[in-house]
Amino acid sequence: MSHTAETLQLLAPDGRLVENERAERYRPVVDGLDEGLLQSFHRTMAVIRAFDIEAGNLQRQGQLALWIPSLGQEAAQVGSGYAARPQDHIFPAYREHAVGHIRGLDVVQIIAMLRGLSHGGWVPEEVGNFHLYTLVIGSQTLHATGYAMGVQFDGLVGTGDADRDTAVMVYFGDGATSQGDVNEAFVFAQSYRTPQVFFLQNNHWAISVPVSVQSRTPLFHRPAGFGIPSVQIDGNDVLASYAVTLESLDAARAGEGPRFIEALTYRMGAHTTSDDPTKYRADDEVESWRRRDPIARFETYLRGRGASEQFFGEVAAEAADFAADARRRTLALEPPAAESMFAHVYSEQHPVMDAQREWLRSYEAAFGGDA
Amino acid sequence: MTDTLDASAAVSTTTGATAHATGGDAAGASPASLITGGGVRTMPMAKALNAGLAAALAADEKVVLMGEDIGPLGGVFRVTENLQRDFGARRVIDTPLAESGIVGTAIGLAMRGYRPVCEIQFDGFIFPGFDQITTQLAKLTARHEGSLRMPVVIRVPYGGHIGAVEHHQESPEAYFAHTPGLRLVSPATPHDAYWMIQEAIASDDPVLFFEPKSRYWPKGPVDLDSSGIALHASRIVRRGTDVTVVGHGAMVSMLLDAATLAEEEGTSIEVVDLRSLSPIDYEPLLESVRRTGRLVVAQEAPGGVSVGSEIAATVSERAFFSLEAPVIRVSGFDTPFPPAKLEGAYLPDVDRILDGVDRALSY
Numbered sequence: 001m002s003h004t005a006e007t008l009q010l011l012a013p014d015g016r017l018v019e020n021e022r023a024e025r026y027r028p029v030v031d032g033l034d035e036g037l038l039q040s041f042h043r044t045m046a047v048i049r050a051f052d053i054e055a056g057n058l059q060r061q062g063q064l065a066l067w068i069p070s071l072g073q074e075a076a077q078v079g080s081g082y083a084a085r086p087q088d089h090i091f092p093a094y095r096e097h098a099v100g101h102i103r104g105l106d107v108v109q110i111i112a113m114l115r116g117l118s119h120g121g122w123v124p125e126e127v128g129n130f131h132l133y134t135l136v137i138g139s140q141t142l143h144a145t146g147y148a149m150g151v152q153f154d155g156l157v158g159t160g161d162a163d164r165d166t167a168v169m170v171y172f173g174d175g176a177t178s179q180g181d182v183n184e185a186f187v188f189a190q191s192y193r194t195p196q197v198f199f200l201q202n203n204h205w206a207i208s209v210p211v212s213v214q215s216r217t218p219l220f221h222r223p224a225g226f227g228i229p230s231v232q233i234d235g236n237d238v239l240a241s242y243a244v245t246l247e248s249l250d251a252a253r254a255g256e257g258p259r260f261i262e263a264l265t266y267r268m269g270a271h272t273t274s275d276d277p278t279k280y281r282a283d284d285e286v287e288s289w290r291r292r293d294p295i296a297r298f299e300t301y302l303r304g305r306g307a308s309e310q311f312f313g314e315v316a317a318e319a320a321d322f323a324a325d326a327r328r329r330t331l332a333l334e335p336p337a338a339e340s341m342f343a344h345v346y347s348e349q350h351p352v353m354d355a356q357r358e359w360l361r362s363y364e365a366a367f368g369g370d371a
Numbered sequence: 372m373t374d375t376l377d378a379s380a381a382v383s384t385t386t387g388a389t390a391h392a393t394g395g396d397a398a399g400a401s402p403a404s405l406i407t408g409g410g411v412r413t414m415p416m417a418k419a420l421n422a423g424l425a426a427a428l429a430a431d432e433k434v435v436l437m438g439e440d441i442g443p444l445g446g447v448f449r450v451t452e453n454l455q456r457d458f459g460a461r462r463v464i465d466t467p468l469a470e471s472g473i474v475g476t477a478i479g480l481a482m483r484g485y486r487p488v489c490e491i492q493f494d495g496f497i498f499p500g501f502d503q504i505t506t507q508l509a510k511l512t513a514r515h516e517g518s519l520r521m522p523v524v525i526r527v528p529y530g531g532h533i534g535a536v537e538h539h540q541e542s543p544e545a546y547f548a549h550t551p552g553l554r555l556v557s558p559a560t561p562h563d564a565y566w567m568i569q570e571a572i573a574s575d576d577p578v579l580f581f582e583p584k585s586r587y588w589p590k591g592p593v594d595l596d597s598s599g600i601a602l603h604a605s606r607i608v609r610r611g612t613d614v615t616v617v618g619h620g621a622m623v624s625m626l627l628d629a630a631t632l633a634e635e636e637g638t639s640i641e642v643v644d645l646r647s648l649s650p651i652d653y654e655p656l657l658e659s660v661r662r663t664g665r666l667v668v669a670q671e672a673p674g675g676v677s678v679g680s681e682i683a684a685t686v687s688e689r690a691f692f693s694l695e696a697p698v699i700r701v702s703g704f705d706t707p708f709p710p711a712k713l714e715g716a717y718l719p720d721v722d723r724i725l726d727g728v729d730r731a732l733s734y
Contacts, residue, residue, distance in 0.1 A: 119510075119513065119514040120515070121514070136507070141475075143478050143507070144479060146477060146483075147482050188472050188476050344516050345513050345551055347575040348575055351652075
C-alpha cells in the first residue's frame with residue numbers, strides 16, 4: 001500500500017524534478033511558481049514542524065492534555081493549503097495544523113483546545129474559512145458536502161469568475177475511509193455534483209491499525225466506484241500536492257463535480273501523545289520514511305535552484321521564534337469562567353440553561369470568597 | 372441518470388418556482404400547496420404540516436426540505452405532497468437513502484446559511500443519523516462558542532397504532548430529549564402541527580420535530596390567524612379537579628378520551644398536553660398538580676429512563692408537598708416494540724390510563 005507507478009510524483013526524494021509523461025503535464029504549474037511562493041512552502045513547513053515539536057514538548061511538560069503531531073505530513077498539508085483560494089472553504093479533520101496556519105488561524109487556538117480550554121471556538125469566516133476540527137472520525141466530510149451543496153445553491157460554481165467561484169476541500173485520513181459517513185459523503189457529492197475536493201492523507205496508520213486493514217485495494221481506487229475522478233500523489237512532495245490540488249479545486253469551482261486526492265505520507269510520530277507507536281510498528285519502516293522527509297527533500301530542491309544559506313538560516317530562526325512565541329502564549333492562556341459552559345449550548349434563550357447557570361452561581365457563592 | 376440528479380440543473384428549474392412562491396411574478400399567484408387567507412379551517416394533521424411547510428418555504432428562501440421520497444411521491448405519508456412541484460427540486464430535495472448523509476449534509480447547509488428541514492422516513496430509521504444528530508448537530512453551536520447557529524429541523528413520524536412492521540412504530544424521543552443542544556417538540560393536533568412546524572423552522576436551534584403518525588389523518592380545526600401559544604409551552608387542554616394526566620403527541624387524544632369516560636364514572640381528570648419535551652414547560656403542570664394532588668404520566672415509549680421518568684422526578688422535587696400519591700407512569704413496556712398484532716397489548720390505551728388514574732386515586 002505504498003508508492004507504485006500510479007503514484008504521481010513531481011519532486012523525487014533526492015530533490016530533483018521528476019521527468020516523465022505524467023509529471024510533464026504539471027510542469028507548467030511548477031515552472032510558473034514564483035520564488036516567493038516556493039520559499040513560503042519551505043518556511044511554512046519548517047515553522048509548523050517547529051511548532052508541532054514544541055507543542056509535543058508542552059504536553060510532556062504537563063501544559064497540554066494532549067497533542068496531535070503532524071510531523072512528516074507537512075508537504076501534503078502545505079501544498080494543498082496554498083492551492084486553495086481565499087473564498088474556498090476548508091473542513092479539516094484534526095491534524096491539519098499547517099493548513100490552518102496558512103489560512104490565517106492562530107495555531108495557539110489549536111493548543112487552547114488541547115489544553116482543555118475550548119472545543120475549538122474559532123470563527124471560520126475570520127480565519128480564511130478554515131472550519132473547526134472534528135474529532136469524530138469522518139463526520140466533517142458530510143458537513144463539507146452539505147456546505148458545497150449550499151455554495152452551489154448560491155450560484156457560485158462555474159460562473160467563470162475566478163474571485164467568486166468557490167470550492168470546498170475536506171481533509172480526512174486512511175482510517176476515516178472505513179466510516180459510513182465518508183462513503184455517504186461520496187454518494188451525496190456525486191449525486192449533487194458538489195464543488196468539492198476530498199483530500200485524503202494516507203499516513204498509513206489509524207492509531208495502531210495499518211492501512212492494509214482498512215483496505216485491500218489502494219484507497220484512490222475506491223472513488224471510481226462512486227464516479228469520482230481520483231489521483232494518488234506522493235504526499236511528501238509539496239509540488240505534487242500543490243499542483244494536483246490546484247487542478248482539482250479549479251475543476252470543482254468550474255462545476256465539474258467532486259474530485260479525490262490520496263496523498264501518500266507517513267505519520268512519523270505517535271497518533272497523539274497518548275499513543276506508543278513502538279508497540280505496533282517496526283523501526284525500519286519509520287526509518288525508510290525518514291529518508292523521504294518532505295522538508296529535507298524540498299530544501300535540496302531549493303538549494304539546487306540557488307537558495308542561499310542565509311535564507312535557510314532566516315527560516316530556522318523564524319521557526320524557532322514562532323515555536324517560542326506559541327509556548328509563551330500557551331502558558332499565558334487562562335481557563336474560561338465555569339458558567340461559560342451554559343452560554344452557547346443554544347442560540348436562543350433556554351430555561352434549563354438559565355436555571356442551571358443560576359444554580360451553579362449560587363452554589364459557588366455559598367462557599368464565600370471570590371468564587 | 373446524471374441529468375436527473377444534477378442539482379445545477381435543478382437550480383435552473385427552480386428559479387421560476389422561487390419567484391412564484393414569493394409572489395414575484397406579475398400574476399401574483401401563490402403555490403397551490405400554500406393556504407392563503409385566514410380564519411379557521413378543518414383539516415388532518417398531515418395536511419396542516421404540508422401547509423405549514425409550504426408557508427415556511429414561501430416565507431424564507433433559505434428553507435430547504437430534504438429527505439427520502441419527499442419529492443414526486445410527497446413522502447411515504449404524503450406530508451410533502453406537491454411541495455416539490457410548487458417550490459422546485461432545488462428546495463424540496465430527494466436525497467440518497469442515507470440518514471447520516473441527510474443530517475450531515477443538512478449541517479453543512481446550515482453552516483452556509485440555509486435552514487434545512489430533514490424528513491426521517493420512520494422513527495426506527497433515525498438511528499443511522501443518530502451520530503450526526505448527537506455528536507455534531509447538538510454540539511456545533513457550543514463548539515463554535517455561539518458564532519454558528521444551527522437552524523436544522525428533523526421531522527420524525529413516530530409512534531404506534533398503525534399496525535406496521537418492525538422499526539416503523541417506535542417512540543425514540545427520550546434519546547434526543549436527553550441530549551443537550553437539541554430542542555424537541557411534538558404536536559398533538561392539526562392546529563399545533565401547522566404552527567409548530569413553522570416556529571421550529573424559524574428557530575435558530577436544532578429542533579427534533581416528532582409527528583405522531585397515528586394522528587396524521589383525523590381532522591381538526593386550524594386557526595390560520597394565530598398559533599395562540601409559544602412553541603415550547605405546555606397547555607392544559609381539559610380542566611379537572613381529581614387527577615392530572617400529562618402526555619404528548621398521539622397520547623393526548625387518548626388522555627382526553629379517558630377523561631371523558633372517567634367523567635361518566637364521577638372522576639374529574641385534568642389533561643395537560645406537553646407539546647415540548649425539550650425544554651419541558653413545567654409551570655402549567657406544576658400548577659395543575661398543586662390543585663389536583665395527583666399525576667399520571669402517559670407515553671407510548673418504554674417507561675425506563677424516559678421522558679415520563681424525568682417528569683415524575685421533577686414533579687416529585689418541585690411539588691412534593693402537594694402530592695397525595697406517587698407520580699404514576701403509564702407507558703409502553705421495556706421490550707422492543709412487538710410485532711404489530713401485539714401492539715394493542717404493548718401500547719397504553721384508555722383502559723391502562725384509567726388504571727393508572729385509579730392507582731393514583733387509591734392512595
